[in-house]
Amino acid sequence: MPKILVADEAGACYGVNRALQMVRDATRDARGPIHTLGPLIHNPSVVGELESRGVGVVASAADAPGGTLVLRTHGVTPEEEDAARASHDEVLDATCPFVIRAHNAAERLAREGYQVLILGEEGHPEVEGTLGHAPQALIVGGPEDLEGVRLARRVGLVVQTTQSRSRLRALVGALIGRVDELRVVDTICEATTLRQASAAKLAAQADAMVVVGGRMSANTRRLVQICEASCPRTHHIEGASELEAPWFDGAELIGVTAGASTPQSQIDEVVERIGELVGEG
Numbered sequence: 553m554p555k556i557l558v559a560d561e562a563g564a565c566y567g568v569n570r571a572l573q574m575v576r577d578a579t580r581d582a583r584g585p586i587h588t589l590g591p592l593i594h595n596p597s598v599v600g601e602l603e604s605r606g607v608g609v610v611a612s613a614a615d616a617p618g619g620t621l622v623l624r625t626h627g628v629t630p631e632e633e634d635a636a637r638a639s640h641d642e643v644l645d646a647t648c649p650f651v652i653r654a655h656n657a658a659e660r661l662a663r664e665g666y667q668v669l670i671l672g673e674e675g676h677p678e679v680e681g682t683l684g685h686a687p688q689a690l691i692v693g694g695p696e697d698l699e700g701v702r703l704a705r706r707v708g709l710v711v712q713t714t715q716s717r718s719r720l721r722a723l724v725g726a727l728i729g730r731v732d733e734l735r736v737v738d739t740i741c742e743a744t745t746l747r748q749a750s751a752a753k754l755a756a757q758a759d760a761m762v763v764v765g766g767r768m769s770a771n772t773r774r775l776v777q778i779c780e781a782s783c784p785r786t787h788h789i790e791g792a793s794e795l796e797a798p799w800f801d802g803a804e805l806i807g808v809t810a811g812a813s814t815p816q817s818q819i820d821e822v823v824e825r826i827g828e829l830v831g832e833g
């Protein structure tokens with residue numbers, strides 16, 4: 553029978569647990585409707601569970617004026633926050649404190665006259681929120697995006713919290729020699745780093761890996777890339793129902809890891825289902 557191991561560091565992080573607690577408290581205490589501005593976290597089943605408790609999702613503050621509006625874990629732009637405060641009775645800021653740190657760093661660098669670069673995924677809500685704090689900033693996905701870019705003499709770099717340190721190192725390496733002054737604020741969050749290191753360690757030994765988390769979740773997709781690098785039989789799922797028995801044919805060690813927005817209960821379900829599929833159940 554294959555062994556099933558869960559990575560030492562996997563699943564819901566401080567910022568996600570904090571946000572969920574805030575919203576659950578609000579469902580108990582708030583008067584009037586509660587909405588989140590964009591999905592609270594990138595986990596469809598958790599968002600679905602909140603919806604069943606009456607917490608709706610809106611794309612903009614204007615879509616549901618009045619009541620309580622919750623600012624998502626990934627953060628919002630200052631304009632979005634102003635619009636939320638102007639149109640709602642109460643605004644709950646569930647932005648992860650580590651994301652706020654990146655916002656503040658970008659704002660400070662811009663104020664101090666640096667050309668701000670954000671290492672991150674263009675279009676990701678967190679990156680858009682950070683961009684809102686330093687509107688002239690340039691978003692780069694890696695060293696390849698620097699080709700043909702005119703850089704200022706003083707460059708300040710902040711990082712999407714879920715990026716890997718290897719990507720940050722590669723970008724810093726590409727910037728050295730092209731600018732006179734480079735200021736790096738490493739805003740990668742420790743939960744991300746620990747989950748990535750733990751996933752890499754397990755994937756190096758596993759015959760098959762399962763990564764649990766939302767398809768829109770940047771940190772989950774990064775875990776998938778990291779696992780694929782040493783374990784080609786890596787599968788990304790959002791829930792236990794997607795698991796398929798042939799994925800584990802001949803495997804002696806099956807590894808499981810999960811993104812920072814995946815609750816422990818979902819990890820447990822996945823482990824149980826794998827056990828059933830490989831005949832342990």
Ligand code: SF4
Pocket residue numbers: 565566567568625648649650651713714741742743744771812
């Ligand atoms: Fe906050 Fe890090 Fe969790 Fe993102 S992964 S919500 S930055 S603790």
